[in-house]
Amino acid sequence: VWQKETGVREPKVHEWIRSLSPGADHVEWQNVDVTLLGVPLSRSSISASAASETPHAMRQAWKGFVPYNLDYDVDLTPLNVVDLGDVKQHVTDIAWSHKAITDAMYAMRTHHPNTFPLALGGDHSITAMLVKGWKKAHPDERIGILQLDTHFDLRSLKDNGPSNGTPIRNLIESGTIKGEDVWNIGLHGFFNAKSLKEYADRAGIRYVTMRRARQRGLDAVIQEALLDLKRRVDTVYVTVDMDVLDIAYGPGAPATTPGGMQTDELFTAVTAAGRDPHVKAMDIVCLDPHKDVAQATVKAGVHTMLSFLTGFYLRQHD
Amino acid sequence: VWQKETGVREPKVHEWIRSLSPGADHVEWQNVDVTLLGVPLSRSSISASAASETPHAMRQAWKGFVPYNLDYDVDLTPLNVVDLGDVKQHVTDIAWSHKAITDAMYAMRTHHPNTFPLALGGDHSITAMLVKGWKKAHPDERIGILQLDTHFDLRSLKDNGPSNGTPIRNLIESGTIKGEDVWNIGLHGFFNAKSLKEYADRAGIRYVTMRRARQRGLDAVIQEALLDLKRRVDTVYVTVDMDVLDIAYGPGAPATTPGGMQTDELFTAVTAAGRDPHVKAMDIVCLDPHKDVAQATVKAGVHTMLSFLTGFYLRQHD
Amino acid sequence: VWQKETGVREPKVHEWIRSLSPGADHVEWQNVDVTLLGVPLSRSSISASAASETPHAMRQAWKGFVPYNLDYDVDLTPLNVVDLGDVKQHVTDIAWSHKAITDAMYAMRTHHPNTFPLALGGDHSITAMLVKGWKKAHPDERIGILQLDTHFDLRSLKDNGPSNGTPIRNLIESGTIKGEDVWNIGLHGFFNAKSLKEYADRAGIRYVTMRRARQRGLDAVIQEALLDLKRRVDTVYVTVDMDVLDIAYGPGAPATTPGGMQTDELFTAVTAAGRDPHVKAMDIVCLDPHKDVAQATVKAGVHTMLSFLTGFYLRQHD
Amino acid sequence: VWQKETGVREPKVHEWIRSLSPGADHVEWQNVDVTLLGVPLSRSSISASAASETPHAMRQAWKGFVPYNLDYDVDLTPLNVVDLGDVKQHVTDIAWSHKAITDAMYAMRTHHPNTFPLALGGDHSITAMLVKGWKKAHPDERIGILQLDTHFDLRSLKDNGPSNGTPIRNLIESGTIKGEDVWNIGLHGFFNAKSLKEYADRAGIRYVTMRRARQRGLDAVIQEALLDLKRRVDTVYVTVDMDVLDIAYGPGAPATTPGGMQTDELFTAVTAAGRDPHVKAMDIVCLDPHKDVAQATVKAGVHTMLSFLTGFYLRQHD
């Protein structure tokens, strides 16, 4: 008589992704393909944001998805994906929280280097922390960034510290990455001060505006970026700022604007990125579920994650 | 580094209420004071309703409540409350679903007669099914109903079967209860056809309109109703239709109207009802979380449940 | 097989109120108790308003009401109520529209003087036009105003013509009424310039703030106002500005504020007004359905109309 | 003075479509080109849905459309379209409602076989019932389905009966149609379990994912599907599940997702379908007006109907 989740033969996404207790020692880590980690930090955002609610919101929303991608005829269930829950955060000490994020990535790379880390933000400040954690674990690696974003994220850290407007500059100025190893795709419109574009040029950052990316096709642009990066770097880190979406498609990203990317373009882009073995980590950031309309952006966030995993599956099986 | 629910000394409501697996045989049922059962049925509603989402929405919402009532200085944690999950429902066979609800109450009363059943609807059609389940388990008991509602729920079953407009008539016409053993408090306005009022009069139903109840005080009216019922019945079943609330307080009840009850009046009423040992079962119905504004009605639903449990605690400890 | 409105024995409000074609000559006007007229004008509002949508919105909403008032045990169906539709309005010539409103009331009073006119605005500018129409038809009558409003509506017509901030001043300065024959009940807070209050004092307008009205009870205050007016005037015109409601109860009135009237107080007030035979016309204004939340204000508007009609019924049958 | 609908020379959609009383015997049925029938059933939906409100919502919304298509320079008014109102539905007996839908189509085909039936759902469960009604009237015809949908609708009926997840399977398993005579266009993403895709393959169902359909153009894909179907079937039934739309374009379809169809693609598709004389019936389903944003989806539903009728006009006049 009682309706309870029962073991179904064919799982929904939340039945396929395993939720692990932190201290669970029975995990056969060598078999884990991908680990998800929530990073519920958004008090480091310039404008008020509830991006901290995104890990929870995405976990709720993916109950409505199945791990089979009809567009590519790809069944994701052979992938072993575990969800480690959220990195612990502090209410009033942002520096403490940032360090915990770096530590989490460092711990992942040190203890479980064979699994692909996929972080669910949180705001964009976490990307600097995650990449630093990677660098700390792999000090000799050269790291490249493939960024989908409306913004450069090159604001000065002197003004307001490591906020969500600064991660790329943070990584460059800390010597974690080189400017020339950053590709930003999807920037557009009137949302980046000219001085930031000049900083980008000086630093050698590569970028393709939305208009140009659409003319050439997102898939082709991603290919070019990866080809270029692979010539120089060991690891490509993919970071998706959901505000790269057009406001019609991503109303729930705090800084979303007209003239942005469509969701099908975004899904194509991350699927392409997922296929490339040089891509070794990823995050999805700056999605505020409280601002969402009809749950469109949260669903787009989940779809982005699953599209990337489709590519990830294909890199192993194509 | 990982943020996971850890054993906290002082629980939130969701840490205090235990969630039981259906077949769990380790429950010491003799120690269980209250069992919660979700009844996610609303396809039996006259108008489109997502009241089926209420059990889930309330479980999510009570994570924001603590089991301590400051108004009455009552700590609920000594109460042993278990949540059995949802009664299984069918998508296209409403009669099947209705039978499952009756069966669930019957099973509860047969196997665990010492625990107080508290059902979370679902629409008001479930009340008829739950009371029938009680009657089946206790055929010799005379059952009275204390109903808080904007409506009589006395529509004819001939028109459209056991919909949410019919539960009281259903119970009377099936011989489960007598009309004179029904007290309806909080009716008001232009939402009951005159013929239903005439039916109520013929059936001997007692009712106090919102206007009169407010003039005399909800607490006093509830006392009078219970006093009257106790003279005749063995068991009082309390049913709270959330549309008894004024639309300013309960925008998320599908048929909510202006001129209704305020939440503080409702909480006073159910606390009073909870204190009376003749009250032996309860339900909360007709709350549609999809229609809610600022989560006001879902929170009011949880508050109603906890206020009733405050009274329930006091009946044992005063 | 086809579901169409069929003749039901017990009508909903829209089945009880008859909708008349304009030129219908078969109406037995001597039997008509009340005529409804929509006045879909709100381009005369100081702030942007869709109050012009209210007649349509109320007609849709009252399909959810029955013509039986449970609080007073009053069946409204013996009242003969007809809905004449909307007064024709012009898109860009507000003076033309205002004249049409005056003409409509004049025509009603001239041709069908035995029926009670109840206008559904539109914004408050229409009250001046309707009362002028009455005065034109009954030039010897002394007319008093019973106004439920957050505002005095005494702004100067020199600034911006006969807008919704001016009807009472318009009536006084045009000699249609005397200031001493105005009672305003429910004003409150920081929403009337001091100079308007001084104008009110100079003009002899009587007013009772919300705070004081609540202390004494709306019913008693209405009685006092009517008693006072009846000593002097032949006709009392009742005008209900829905922004008299507290913003929690009337979010859909453009200028609604905190600290206002509750709906049960408003219903009590208009029921009391309806009982008095000196009350000979009424309007309900300044409700913007596009701004409404959960349809609370539109429902409150319908409830206000039906509560007044309850009183109207009782004036004939008590 | 009174503003009432007057006979205008150039009609709006609601003035062009005639609303017929059920028993009207004066209809010259031989001249009727298209009949609309509302099917207000959504209690058969897996998730809570108010798709039952769609017939009413579309009738209200099309008052804002004119029957002239500027994109194709097509005046629809020569088409004789009548609206028969809604098929009667039962509140608690879904099987009864389903039978009434089959009966309605059967009656249409038997009594008025020269008119094109266009049904406005309701949820997708109605498609199975409507096609069965057709089959009953034309037992010798071979029927093909052209489905625009995010989903296969191939769930097992054993689990939960003929819900909105099952219509295509229902038709195949009941022998009403053959799997090979189904074309589904617009499926995408992570919303169909792999087992359903495998069922589709086994049954010989043809499908084109959204990604592929966009690459080739919706018009071309529709042509190919029709060409293929026409080789085998007598009648093509077009069913449009509004959740085929991207969530940015169709927020008011309960299961709408990112990555879906754009409205201009949908309008192109149904215009193409309307042109083909093999297309002999159509429905539009799974649109929940209560979930809509800015009325975008309801307007898209009306536009879909009128675009189809544009094609229907052109099939006769090209």
Place this chain on the structure above:
Amino acid sequence: VWQKETGVREPKVHEWIRSLSPGADHVEWQNVDVTLLGVPLSRSSISASAASETPHAMRQAWKGFVPYNLDYDVDLTPLNVVDLGDVKQHVTDIAWSHKAITDAMYAMRTHHPNTFPLALGGDHSITAMLVKGWKKAHPDERIGILQLDTHFDLRSLKDNGPSNGTPIRNLIESGTIKGEDVWNIGLHGFFNAKSLKEYADRAGIRYVTMRRARQRGLDAVIQEALLDLKRRVDTVYVTVDMDVLDIAYGPGAPATTPGGMQTDELFTAVTAAGRDPHVKAMDIVCLDPHKDVAQATVKAGVHTMLSFLTGFYLRQHD
């Protein structure tokens, strides 16, 4: 300690655009490139509209934009843009307001003929008034109109005066422009009566539907229109009715529909128009901020203005 706007080196849009007091005599008008004028009139709209709020809403929203266009690598700050505030409007005398708008444009052209006037509506009725003001100042000029709109705006003025459905007809019938000098791009769907299309044909108006414009590319269509107009006219006036946008992109335009323009298409179109020296004035109309969702349409309005100014900059510097 106090946070106040301080002189920043790199301005936001609101720091770049200068806000001038009306009587400021220190303006070096010969250096002013562009003047903005708000026209807060929407009581002349057929349907209730708060387009009067748009000038204020856009001024608030552009605080979130910077005057650097990344897509074109154009820094707008060399342009000298001043905001003159709003044209004074009357609450109840629409003719007075319309005259004030004509006077404002006439005054601009007479006193400051070297500056480009860019008006922020208000509803579309203002376009007729602005163009008449231009004509009055330049009686010998032949003026062409480049209109982006879902509608022809050719309704008869006899019905309801110079409402927002009439500006193009108003200009033609008043002899201000010739029909053949009007290009309307982006019309679509079922939103223009056939008689208006016939009027357009008789008057020689040129138009390209949305479907055809998309097939050929907005940029190419704009070029063709300008090329054609330049052969005949002295001045091209650009008017952007925001309801040309698809409802998914422009939910905040009162008459917005499915099947319309995407924002990137609109930005491309106005950038192209801005480049042409024959374009000498512009307005943006029919945007209702109260109806907006996620501020998408207001942001699109600002982006439209800035995209046009990008083209305007390029006409001087390419």
Place this chain on the structure above:
Amino acid sequence: VWQKETGVREPKVHEWIRSLSPGADHVEWQNVDVTLLGVPLSRSSISASAASETPHAMRQAWKGFVPYNLDYDVDLTPLNVVDLGDVKQHVTDIAWSHKAITDAMYAMRTHHPNTFPLALGGDHSITAMLVKGWKKAHPDERIGILQLDTHFDLRSLKDNGPSNGTPIRNLIESGTIKGEDVWNIGLHGFFNAKSLKEYADRAGIRYVTMRRARQRGLDAVIQEALLDLKRRVDTVYVTVDMDVLDIAYGPGAPATTPGGMQTDELFTAVTAAGRDPHVKAMDIVCLDPHKDVAQATVKAGVHTMLSFLTGFYLRQHD
């Protein structure tokens, strides 16, 4: 022709309150009665909050209020009120922001001790900082707190630092105030852990639950609290957490609940507090404009400020 703010005789609130530049040396500080300071900090909130937007939102909203209180016939314009703008805040260093808040209050008290400071939060963490600033300026004063709140705000600072759940404990544990000098009025329901109530009892904090406060009348309870505090303390600091409001009245306070205070009760309470000369500072906190419905809570916040100032005026003139 241009509509610009002109010098009006009778001011709105924003014309009465003067906005001062930080370094303005021409202020005659001895004549300033009240200074407003915005404190846009909410990244110290336990849950995501945009309370940082409140100072801006309130400044926008009070343009709709006039400085005349009709309920009390009090003209506020004789009061000299200046708005100093916002205390500077840091994006990622909360401790820095907290110190700036303390410094701001210290500077106010040191340089302009004759003016009454009224702070507009921000979240409740700022109260601890403001009171510490006062204490630093007046080390010998004994300070009492009159708190209107749903919560005790007594959480341990060890867990997460000086968040919005801790200000009262912060002040007690830092020795700034004594527990016995705190009166909390309006607490209710299930929103305070029992351990916090026990801490309150141990610390000697006085509190009156909402239920009891309503029974006795807010005015009387405030009087009693002030009478008690005045016996011991030199200065009473009033802090209003907007979540003390019932969720029907204050949907825009992040932690608002059913069963809370009504706005008229709140306005009565703060008017009473304003009258008492021992009350020397005030703040309004925890209002999130992004969560608001129909602007009800922001308007209530402004009304709270003006009601307090009404009392403040009366303390000088009664």
